[in-house]
Amino acid sequence: xxxxxxxxxxxxxxxxxxxxxxxxxxxxxxxxxxxxxxxxxxxxxxxxxxxxxxxxxxxxxxxxxxxxxxxxxxxxxxxxxxxxxxxxxxxxxxxxxxxxxxxxxxxxxxxxxxxxxxxxxxxxxxxxxxxxxxxxxxxxxxxxxxxxxxxxxxxxxxxxxxxxxxxxxxxxxxxxxxxxxxxxxxxxxxxxxxxxxxxxxxxxxxxxxxxxxxxxxxxxxxx
Amino acid sequence: xxxxxxxxxxxxxxxxxxxxxxxxxxxxxxxxxxxxxxxxxxxxxxxxxxxxxxxxxxxxxxxxxxxxxxxxxxxxxxxxxxxxxxxxxxxxxxxxxxxxxxxxxxxxxxxxxxxxxxxxxxxxxxxxxxxxxxxxxxxxxxxxxxxxxxxxxxxxxxxxxxxxxxxxxxxxxxxxxxxxxxxxxxxxxxxxxxxxxxxxxxxxxxxxxxxxxxxxxxxxxxxxxxxxxxxxxxxxxxxxxxxxxxxxxxxxxxxxxxxxxxxxxxxxxxxxxxxxxxxxxxxxxxxxxxxxxxxxxxxxxxxxxxxxxxxxxxxxxxxxxxxxxxxxxxxxxxxxxxxxxxxxxxxxxxxxxxxxxxxxxxxxxxxxxxxxxxxxxxxxxxxxxxxxxxxxxxxxxxxxxx
Numbered sequence: 001x002x003x004x005x006x007x008x009x010x011x012x013x014x015x016x017x018x019x020x021x022x023x024x025x026x027x028x029x030x031x032x033x034x035x036x037x038x039x040x041x042x043x044x045x046x047x048x049x050x051x052x053x054x055x056x057x058x059x060x061x062x063x064x065x066x067x068x069x070x071x072x073x074x075x076x077x078x079x080x081x082x083x084x085x086x087x088x089x090x091x092x093x094x095x096x097x098x099x100x101x102x103x104x105x106x107x108x109x110x111x112x113x114x115x116x117x118x119x120x121x122x123x124x125x126x127x128x129x130x131x132x133x134x135x136x137x138x139x140x141x142x143x144x145x146x147x148x149x150x151x152x153x154x155x156x157x158x159x160x161x162x163x164x165x166x167x168x169x170x171x172x173x174x175x176x177x178x179x180x181x182x183x184x185x186x187x188x189x190x191x192x193x194x195x196x197x198x199x200x201x202x203x204x205x206x207x208x209x210x211x212x213x214x215x216x217x218x219x220x221x222x223x
Numbered sequence: 224x225x226x227x228x229x230x231x232x233x234x235x236x237x238x239x240x241x242x243x244x245x246x247x248x249x250x251x252x253x254x255x256x257x258x259x260x261x262x263x264x265x266x267x268x269x270x271x272x273x274x275x276x277x278x279x280x281x282x283x284x285x286x287x288x289x290x291x292x293x294x295x296x297x298x299x300x301x302x303x304x305x306x307x308x309x310x311x312x313x314x315x316x317x318x319x320x321x322x323x324x325x326x327x328x329x330x331x332x333x334x335x336x337x338x339x340x341x342x343x344x345x346x347x348x349x350x351x352x353x354x355x356x357x358x359x360x361x362x363x364x365x366x367x368x369x370x371x372x373x374x375x376x377x378x379x380x381x382x383x384x385x386x387x388x389x390x391x392x393x394x395x396x397x398x399x400x401x402x403x404x405x406x407x408x409x410x411x412x413x414x415x416x417x418x419x420x421x422x423x424x425x426x427x428x429x430x431x432x433x434x435x436x437x438x439x440x441x442x443x444x445x446x447x448x449x450x451x452x453x454x455x456x457x458x459x460x461x462x463x464x465x466x467x468x469x470x471x472x473x474x475x476x477x478x479x480x481x482x483x484x485x486x487x488x489x490x491x492x493x494x495x496x497x498x499x500x501x502x503x504x505x506x507x508x509x510x511x512x513x514x515x516x517x518x519x520x521x522x523x524x525x526x527x528x529x530x531x532x533x534x535x536x537x538x539x540x541x542x543x544x545x546x547x548x549x550x551x552x553x554x555x556x557x558x559x560x561x562x563x564x565x566x567x568x569x570x571x572x573x574x575x576x577x578x579x580x581x582x583x584x585x586x587x588x589x590x591x592x593x594x595x596x597x598x599x600x601x602x603x604x605x606x607x608x609x610x611x612x613x614x615x616x617x618x619x620x621x622x623x624x625x
């Protein structure tokens with residue numbers, strides 16, 4: 001019963017509205033102040049608009065766009081048809097049909113006979129990319145994907161490989177693998193940590209990390 | 224040239240020009256609002272979006288006109304027409320350039336109906352008929368949001384009609400006429416110091432405010448209030464009928480701007496450039512440009528105000544009309560009568576207006592404080608002066624320490 005004896009905490013705080021003085025009651029200073037603000041914005045001629053089709057946005061480095069299937073150094077598809085991505089996919093948009101690897105491919109048992117990815121069902125979460133043990137599937141920066149039919153956006157293996165050919169030389173879509181420890185055909189020695197997906201000023205600590213996510217913004221626009 | 228032809232020509236020019244001007248005012252509004260919000264605004268049609276009004280016009284002409292099945296067809300179709308009709312009609316007695324000027328070519332006249340002795344009354348009478356368009360549109364739409372918007376519009380216009388008329392009455396007393404041309408002539412002959420704004424600054428402020436309310440412009444656009452009423456009275460309207468409502472609104476804006484510049488800012492008069500005594504070729508064109516420039520700057524001010532001040536709450540709107548503007552305009556009128564009767568210098572009216580303004584500020588701030596003191600659990604604020612004038616109060620305390 002000792003709990004009831006303690007004084008109840010004061011939870012309701014009554015806040016009086018501030019008393020309006022002479023000038024506030026006449027509205028005039030507030031209106032003038034507001035007009036000053038708007039006029040300042042009219043006259044400073046700064047815009048935040050991006051003229052989209054002509055002026056492409058600067059996306060964060062780990063932006064997740066259209067997928068690609070990476071090739072290995074012998075131009076074969078890197079995928080080993082392990083079904084990890086299809087299993088991880090929350091949208092169920094990946095369909096893989098596996099086939100036994102040819103005899104002269106000693107580094108793997110299987111390869112995908114067909115690899116269908118429905119870009120319309122995909123939610124671009126990047127789970128496939130994370131699940132892939134051989135870094136075969138990756139999300140690129142292509143965001144302006146359109147198609148005239150639903151079928152045109154069912155990407156098959158050839159299409160996904162052509163996306164790789166199209167994006168591999170783009171510095172914003174580096175092949176983020178180095179041959180090493182992670183898997184039989186993975187090329188990572190270590191995984192780089194991802195920085196924040198936002199623009200950071202150069203003085204920020206995360207700007208000094210050589211990571212994929214950081215966008216080096218100019219000082220004045222941020223601070 | 225016979226009088227009737229000149230009148231027809233003027234009507235033709237005005238009716239032809241106003242929709243075009245309104246279109247470009249919409250572009251101006253979109254551009255200004257974009258700049259205020261650090262955007263670019265329409266810039267795809269033509270250089271800097273200059274042909275955007277044309278594209279808009281074509282779009283509105285070609286759009287499907289939906290007439291919902293649940294509307295009262297006759298009133299529904301009539302409402303936008305009435306809205307534009309009254310707005311254009313009110314413009315008939317507004318001089319939009321130098322009138323009664325001998326240097327103007329004889330076939331040009333800057334007013335549709337010259338020498339109307341009840342000019343101001345005509346403008347107000349016809350202008351406030353414009354609310355019929357809104358009320359009919361809202362009622363005929365058979366839609367609760369439209370009806371609410373229309374109700375609000377009618378209440379608002381009825382309330383603001385009074386201060387609008389009364390703020391000009393003092394001016395009419397001083398000029399001894401209701402004829403807009405004569406009021407303008409009285410100011411242009413007297414020079415800068417005869418501008419009515421010197422003698423009636425408070426009336427000018429109230430006139431401008433009340434006419435914003437009359438035109439349903441923000442911060443008084445409770446009638447269309449997108450956040451609460453979808454679109455208010457024009458919710459059910461589409462395509463050209465919808466455009467007509469806006470043509471009416473923007474025509475109203477133009478009329479108001481011309482009226483404010485004519486009644487209070489000396490019409491086409493500008494010191495040194497266009498005086499009553501100045502004479503040089505093309506002077507009438509300069510006068511025309513000056514008057515239109517004054518009106519244009521008022522339109523710009525209205526647009527700026529629209530994107531600066533948040534919308535009033537409806538009870539605040541009514542409070543402003545009935546508790547502030549009507550008593551103030553009455554007092555202002557009495558002041559003018561007093562001044563005229565005892566033949567005091569008109570300059571007393573300037574200080575009188577300032578005094579009235581101060582009295583209003585003091586009364587309303589005290590009223591609010593008194594109202595707050597009545598609330599349950601009211602705690603008297605410790606320092607009242609600190610809120611009113613922070614810098615001063617602080618400096619005072621600082622000085623006391625030393």
